[in-house]
Amino acid sequence: MKTNETATQLLDAAQSLIQERGYNAFSYKDLAATVGIRTASIHYHFPSKSDLGVALMERYVQDLTGALAAIDQKTRSSKSKLKSFIKLYTETERRGAICLCGSLASDRETLPPSLQKAIAQYLQQSERWIAEKIQEGVKHGELGFRGKPADAAATLLSSLQGGLILSRARGGGSLLTTVQRVFFETLEAA
């Protein structure tokens, strides 16, 4: 897939707009203006807005899979893997954006089922991966934590998603750094 293909540009533009304004607040007109074509041309690539949304979330899930694989390869310790994961969110925070899933979750009831499914998949995959790393860390003695890894994973992911919301409401700052610190205190405290 060439990165300059129109379809890719459209997905990029849509992702930014959704993360900034929400699914129901962006239009083909916005996309057309950004990419530099007419609205009718967008329908050639994505017949309906739902099609675009589904394609976007599919790409988002694939990107996640790639990012997690990259972290697993590059990094050694479970703790630094978790930190790399959190970094994905701090980068989003710095952009003043929120997660695509978090944004779509608000509009959930207006979304097609296939899109709802992709959102759930993204979050589940993240959660499982986190739980895995926590479990590994405990096993190898890197992390001292007595609770269920799955519980800590769900809590961490929640606080990252919610942290992006709070951070944006505050108008900036680095709330996620705090979230990370508190998270590791939890893991090491037990």
Add this chain to the structure above:
Amino acid sequence: MKTNETATQLLDAAQSLIQERGYNAFSYKDLAATVGIRTASIHYHFPSKSDLGVALMERYVQDLTGALAAIDQKTRSSKSKLKSFIKLYTETERRGAICLCGSLASDRETLPPSLQKAIAQYLQQSERWIAEKIQEGVKHGELGFRGKPADAAATLLSSLQGGLILSRARGGGSLLTTVQRVFFETLEAA
């Protein structure tokens, strides 16, 4: 304010719709259908959609203030106060809804400044109250926690907001119970 006044009914309907579908996905037509009047009549109570949004968030902040005051009066220990606060969120979770602020945060860039301000106020007020309770709990020896109360407060609120999103994406369940458990483990572990 009589609870059956049309304005109140409109706010109630709008709040439900926003929590279910997002700010940009509900219309005066939806409200009209719910309340049983015509769209034009809504403009008598709330000239513009922004006016409605602002009034709604103002009421939401007032409700919060009332709820926090009620908790402070009724309950004794800091820990049970915090549990009562979390219960506000578990009730939202049970309804399959997310926080009004969380929902509006996605559409933030499309909202009038006064509305953005109200969102920030709601979250700030929550955060401060939580931090206060944690500080009290530590002072009275109820909670063992060495970090900054403000940090734990920001993290808890983040995980509650995010937890509502994850919970909805999962299609139900009681994720917030898990979040609560992990939170108190953190506070008592240190």
Add this chain to the structure above:
DNA sequence: GTCTATAGGCAGATAGAC
């Protein structure tokens, strides 16, 4: 306070030329 009627604009989407 609520109604009917209507305005003006934008939404997503389609047909067919190039």
Add this chain to the structure above:
DNA sequence: GTCTATCTGCCTATAGAC
């Protein structure tokens, strides 16, 4: 693949009768 032209429907909002 992108265009122009056009459709239909919904949106917020207003005017004015009751």
